[in-house]
Amino acid sequence: MRRRLRVLTALSLCGIPAVAMAGPRDVIPALAVQTQRLPELIAIVLVIAAAFVAGRLVKRRGAPALRPLPPLDALPDAIGRATETGTPVVYITGWGGDMGRPTTMASMQILSHVARQSAQYNCRLLFPSHDPVIAQVADDTITQAASLAGRPEWKALTAATFVTQSQFGYAAAIEGIVAREHPGAVLLLGTFEGEALILAEAAHRSGAVTIAGTDSTIQLSFFLVACDYTLIGEEVFAASGVLSGDARALGALWAQDWLKYLALALLLCGALVLWLAAYDAGPWLAK
């Protein structure tokens, strides 16, 4: 598996000469600044500045107090339950994302934590994936977690495999795995589409502890109803930051909170301005 990942990385690097070759065919490029995208540029600069300042503050003063996330607190119990019942943990990242999606990256961070804990408990871990790249990265993440837990032999109990790219073929395959293996815990963390409720209900019917988290707002409502615990939207990214324990990741988390307050203030200002305009408050304010 490591060799396969190495091949993929090499292929990625091979892209550089191709990219370099793509440019010279054009005459001297005429640069054009997209001025209409200035608000996005300001937002990105703000995020970078806030993350930098928050990272420095975390390093100097320590991590800020974080609100507890019940789904994260439930993770050890869910893995423990699967261990006690001799059943596996099934980890699903959903059909909606690829490895380039930040949600999948956050999910891989959580997978690393889950794999390390499963290795410590000697609990089987199954990772069926719709994307071969995700399957490879997950396999490497699990191998690394097994080494960090000091139990490299546990890797033999895991299976990070590519299943199919077909959306409902993927859903059917996972339903089959859940029906055959009766997992003690099913973790649905990633980007989901129409298959979300099929997977959540299959997991619920098998009696597994279900912990879900997604950035798909439509599927979120299904998870809230069908699963035992749900990470809502940004909480998936927060969970990843909390589990990594990295000062810079925690700093980024803090920065997100500041930016949310800023967004809230801007929204309130906008609403106020609209309200004043609707009641023609200009002359009254001028007085």
Add this chain to the structure above:
Amino acid sequence: MSMLRDRLTILTAATAGVFMVVQYFVTSPGMDATYRAILNWMQVIFACALMVGIAAVVKNHIVRLRRRRAERPYSLVLLASVAAMASMGFSGGIDQGSSFLWAFNHLQAPMQATVFSLLAFYVTSAAFRGFRARSVESAVLIAAGLIVLIGRVPLGEQISAQLPAAAEWIVNVPALAAKRAILIGIGLGMVATALKVIAGVERTYLGGR
């Protein structure tokens, strides 16, 4: 060697990330060509990864065929299907009128539709569990759900002309406000994660190293 490989990968990711940000704000024919080349290379990498994935699926099922007697028939069906579709695709192509497309439209598509149709039953069972008034919040959820459900069907208008308007208000005001709040959080989380990748803080794509 491993460290050098990781550093090279991080450097590649950072360079590509910075380039993608810059090309969004500054465009030129050269940058545009580079952007298109990167996208094409992503397709090539994905195709290579897919071959690795298919090889892994075939290998897993061959192992299963040998070791797990109970699951043997399923693995046999899968391996036969992979072989049949691949041979049909390579021999007759995948265009209109090909046997590959016929098999896709008459076997694969109905099977997908069958699994999709299960969703209706799952929605009902999930709604049954969700619509239990165990707390004030769930009671509010039930009330809002019922208003939206009844307000969006012709029966709702027959009961009261206010019901469709109330349903629209629930969908467009409180529900949309909550959705936008979640989307703002998700957007910030995504940007922060992307920045962490560019800065080399987030390395999960390296397999947790």
